[in-house]
Amino acid sequence: MTTTTTTTAERLDFARAAPKVFKTMIALDAAAREGVDPVLAELVKIRASQINHCAHCLDMHIVEARRAGENEQRIYLLDAWRETRGIYTDQERAALALAEAVTRLPDGVPDEVYAEAARHFDEAGLAQLIALILTINAWNRIAVTTGKSPAPQR
Template sequence: MRIDYRKASPGAFQAMLGLESHVQSSGLEHPLIELIKTRVSQLNGCGYCIDMHTKDALAAGETGQRLHLLAAWREAPFYTPRERAALAWAEALTLIAGRHVPDELYAEARRHFSEKELVDLTIAVIAINGWNRIAIPFQPEVGSYQPPAAGGS
């Protein structure tokens, strides 16, 4: 690791953990959150975060098949309409420069998510983009993450 960001700026790290805590307690389904975190991390090329969130997803019961095909989710029949709307939303927000968020995409997201859920989904996308932008430059060791033990914190 280039810089241990947790120690170098504990206040910033705690702020990020606060955002993460909100996402986890938002009421969004945990499997959906892990799919979003994994897909956004793929788009951003964050090896540490891809490793972390695929491990967390598998530990939570996600299938290897769905994780392996996540980069090609539009072609794979294994995702629900709600998951597809969330993945499209997450991609649009992550790749927002020059594209913005088309009305059609917003309308599709609203068909599957309440106002609160869509705001919380947006916060989840913001959070993982933030984590990616911390992990990529400071390079924590890819593969070193271990999911918490079942029933642990």
């Protein structure tokens, strides 16, 4: 059963309340992105944010994906990437599958998902990808818990 909670106001300014943790998260995020293709990084962040229902992170990373050169079709279809053919590369598909498995951790990370990611990334690249997935999941949990929401566009 999925429960949806509507938050009408930001509950906590996390950056102000825990500045040391916030700065450490920013440093972790920067370190996790090192060596990862910027478009791939944003696709992974968007997909994890979709799963975690993090509107703030979705808004931010869709903007960042566009800045990195991603096209609208690939952004719009990301939630249904498994149903597409010829839209995402095999490497992107492996990264998205790993992102889903790590984000839905109670289901575990199946050996075949991990093996497919390992086929497309060297050891250092795979470690960076895992770090990126862990980091966006932490950001999602901070934003959702504290009621962070994107500003309406006018």
